[in-house]
Amino acid sequence: MHADNQGHHASGRRDDLRLSLNQLLFELSQFGSSAVVAWRPSGKGLELVLLPKTRLLQMKDPIRRVFEGPRHLNDGEFKEVVNFVAVQPTEIRLDFPIGGSANGLSHDDVESVMSRYSIGFVPFRTVFLIDVVGFSKHTPEEQASYLSTLQFCLSLAEATLHRAGLPMEMGRSTTGDGYYVWNLQTGLNEDVSLCVLMTLFSLYYKSLQQEMSEKMPLPELRMALSGGSHYVFYEPSPKYVARHEYIVGDVTINVARLIGKARADQILVGDCVNRAEGPEPWTAHRYVVAANKVLDGFRNLKVFGNQVEESRFYLTGPRDEALFRNQKIKIVDKHGIEHICYNAKVNTHMKDGSTVFSGLQHSDLRGGAKPGAGPEATGAI
Known part of the structure; x- marks a missing residue:
């Protein structure tokens, strides 16, 4: 029973953290007018690339990772996308960890939020x-x-x-x-x-x-x-x-x-x-x-x-x-x-x-x- 309560508490915390991250992204994206092109964990939270959707969709011959696949990119892909779109990444400082900690959000949890603000191909x-x-x-x-x-x-x-x-x-x-x-x-x-x-x-x-x-x-x-x-x-x-x-x-x-x-x-x-x-x-x-x-x-x-x-x-x-x-x-x-x-x-x-x-x-x-x-x-x- 104690384990069930712990699991329920952890699940509830993840829900709260996802909601908090979603609200933050909603504001950063200007009510959804900008799209998340890429993100990666940073030492104190997250780095992400945001771009107005109108500009994003007008790009000629975009590299594949601008639109295809998850928005979570490794360091090499992240730098490649940053150079291509010519936009400085935005750093988000969080008071919870990203990765494997039970007190924070997993990479999949973050991706589930980020994808709501993305445009894929x-x-x-x-x-x-x-x-x-x-x-x-x-x-x-x-x-x-x-x-x-x-x-x-x-x-x-x-x-x-x-x-x-x-x-x-x-x-x-x-x-x-x-x-x-x-x-x-x-x-x-x-x-x-x-x-x-x-x-x-x-x-x-x-x-x-x-x-x-x-x-x-x-x-x-x-x-x-x-x-x-x-x-x-x-x-x-x-x-x-x-x-x-x-x-x-x-x-x-x-x-x-x-x-x-x-x-x-x-x-x-x-x-x-x-x-x-x-x-x-x-x-x-x-x-x-x-x-x-x-x-x-x-x-x-x-x-x-x-x-x-x-x-x-x-x-x-x-x-x-x-x-x-x-x-x-x-x-x-x-x-x-x-x-x-x-x-x-x-x-x-x-x-x-x-x-x-x-x-x-x-x-x-x-x-x-x-x-x-x-x-x-x-x-x-």
Whole structure:
């Protein structure tokens, strides 16, 4: 019992110290207008590099550690960043130790506070966007109900991945009539997990839509998934509240442009390439193949009382004799910029013989997004 009290006291002290450091940073950052670029422990506290966010984001060809990785830098990296940004470090004197002492904060504790005031860059991450078709035509009560249903189905899909032990910590932000969705964790397996999350979300939503068709019809959705780079930032607060992540960059712009050309019930997948995961690039095709291998583990999954026989996520295209080939589609957004993507479907067969389909068939695309940029034959996926 004595040990429990000691542990509780130590945890409470760390919470108090994090709050104190957070309040200090909130003031030093001018209410969040400046970002923490780097920090390191000093003899009497901390040294940190603060830079106005507007100046930080206008830097040309920044060295990698300005944006990528933790803000806690070793001495060599710290000096390199200081020289690059040409800003004198700020010294913060603290009345508690930084490091391994039980009376102070660990490096991880400090990093958890500093990251709230940082702007990071992620070279590649998959993101998908859900959009409710005709959202503005519905009443405010219906709109609130629809967004709540999207949240419910997303949470179901996330919980399903958790039970399977897959890496998924869902991040999302509303667009007003839908959601951007991403994995807060980064990496190859994490990106594949996001593809699986979108597949399971569409299965849950379509199944619920069929169940609710008479009681409360649910609207059609359109979705877009792609991968790419982006910046990540947080909303500073004088209180040490739960950290909420925001992302913006090439990947969010790309899925937004794709969704703008998508039809009701269509799923578009951007022609993205991740070159950071080994010698062979990870294309949209490879992500789909990897997602389907994971989906094999969800046979017998119960969805509102019915069991899954098989669920498949695939890219569509015309049929050539006995094979289908995935066809690239070129769309031109409102700014005249071309985007290359694929039409996709999610087909699920249930054990009772029923089916749940999401997305449009390739034959449905006539008169819509214009096939172009050269079809690429890859065989059936």
